[in-house]
Amino acid sequence: xxxxxxxxxxxxxxxxxxxxxxxxxxxxxxxxxxxxxxxxxxxxxxxxxxxxxxxxxxxxxxxxxxxxxxxxxxxxxxxxxxxxxxxxxxxxxxxxxxxxxxxxxxxxxxxxxxxxxxxxxxxxxxxxxxxxxxxxxxxxxxxxxxxxxxxxxxxxxxxxxxxxxxxxxxxxxxxxxxxxxxxxxxxxxxxxxxxxxxxxxxxxxxxxxxxxxxxxxxxxxxxxxxxxxxxxxxxxxxxxxxxxxxxxxxxxxxxxxxxxxxxxxxxx
Numbered sequence: 001x002x003x004x005x006x007x008x009x010x011x012x013x014x015x016x017x018x019x020x021x022x023x024x025x026x027x028x029x030x031x032x033x034x035x036x037x038x039x040x041x042x043x044x045x046x047x048x049x050x051x052x053x054x055x056x057x058x059x060x061x062x063x064x065x066x067x068x069x070x071x072x073x074x075x076x077x078x079x080x081x082x083x084x085x086x087x088x089x090x091x092x093x094x095x096x097x098x099x100x101x102x103x104x105x106x107x108x109x110x111x112x113x114x115x116x117x118x119x120x121x122x123x124x125x126x127x128x129x130x131x132x133x134x135x136x137x138x139x140x141x142x143x144x145x146x147x148x149x150x151x152x153x154x155x156x157x158x159x160x161x162x163x164x165x166x167x168x169x170x171x172x173x174x175x176x177x178x179x180x181x182x183x184x185x186x187x188x189x190x191x192x193x194x195x196x197x198x199x200x201x202x203x204x205x206x207x208x209x210x211x212x213x214x215x216x217x218x219x220x221x222x223x224x225x226x227x228x229x230x231x232x233x234x235x236x237x238x239x240x241x242x243x244x245x246x247x248x249x250x251x252x253x254x255x256x257x258x259x260x261x262x263x264x265x266x267x268x
Contacts, residue, residue, distance in 0.1 A: 027094075028053040028072060028080040030062075031236040034135065034195040035091030036079045041233050042095055042191060045225055046104045053082075058146075058249060060256035092123055095188050107185035118182040122174055122189040126196065129169065133162045134196045136267055137203045138237075142244045144264050147257045155267050162268075163200065171213050179220055186224050194221050202237045 027043060027050050029036040043050050055061050055068060055078050062068045062076045072080045072087055081088040081097065088094055099109040110116050136159045140151045170193070174181045181189045197218065200207050208215035222230045243249050252260060 024082075024084050025050040026053050026082040027051070028055050028068070028078050028082070030055045030057045030078055031233060032057060032240070033078060034199050035192075037195045037198070037233045037237075038191050039079045039081075039091055039094050039098075041195075041225060041229060042098060042104075042108075042188075044229055044233075046098070046102060046108075048098060048102050048104075056250070058252050058256070060253040060259075063253075063255050063259070091192070092188070095191075099188070107183070107187060109188055110183070115183055119187050119189045122182055123192060125169075125173070126189075126192060129166050130193075130196050132266075132268070133159065133166055134200050137163075138199055138240070139264060139267065141203045142240055142249075143260060146244070146249060147252060147260055149261070149264055151264065151267060158268060167211055167214065171211070175213060175217055180217065186221055190217075190221050191225075194218065198234055198237060202240055 025048070027039060029040055029052065031037050031040060040052075042048075057078070062078060068076065072082065075089070077089065079089075079091050079094055081094045083097075083101075088097055096109060098104070109119060136151075140156055140159075144151050170181075174189075178184065180186055181193060197207070197214070208218060240249075
């Protein structure tokens with residue numbers, strides 16, 4: 001989907017265009033970002049009409065107040081949902097909002113209290129144990145070198161250990177003998193987890209060969225989502241090593257480089 005193009009125009013369902021225009025749902029996303037991909041896939045899979053506002057993080061577009069006004073996000077971060085005058089940040093909040101407003105199938109975010117609690121249990125664990133860990137290899141291999149920085153070897157080794165520990169916990173604590181992380185069907189937890197793991201696959205293509213149980217889980221999730229949608233959403237990040245090798249990535253502007261340096265400094 002191209003920037004500014006809405007879902008129903010792309011699929012040819014023109015009778016619904018009037019509804020789309022009245023609703024005015026906009027999603028500000030960069031598909032290089034794990035949470036952005038989760039929101040994009042969820043909206044596309046559930047045929048939610050929206051206008052994609054593509055934000056190129058490496059070009060620093062999220063820091064350009066004319067392109068990305070402060071009213072959208074005081075922290076200059078994506079994803080952002082804008083539904084008329086209503087603006088919402090944070091991927092989990094956006095996914096829950098979309099699932100509630102558009103009454104998506106119950107398996108995503110169950111009305112059952114205990115099933116919903118399991119989803120939140122995973123999402124809380126992910127925030128603590130994955131978010132700051134699984135994205136690091138992309139910084140080490142692509143983003144830091146883009147601005148001439150090399151992450152210290154001891155930090156790289158520490159991160160590898162943390163990744164292995166988190167993957168083991170993902171299998172032992174959540175997946176266990178179930179087809180999906182928190183239930184017998186795909187939930188928001190599976191979608192969020194998949195996108196974090198794809199961030200690793202982008203720079204470690206053999207990752208799932210070392211974790212066959214997680215590999216089988218990934219196949220089930222992607223089969224449910226659909227091959228075309230997964231390829232569409234994952235293409236940007238899965239091609240990033242090739243783009244970096246061919247020097248096809250943009251040079252981040254100075255203000256973006258400062259932000260990147262701060263992020264690199266926070267790698268444990």
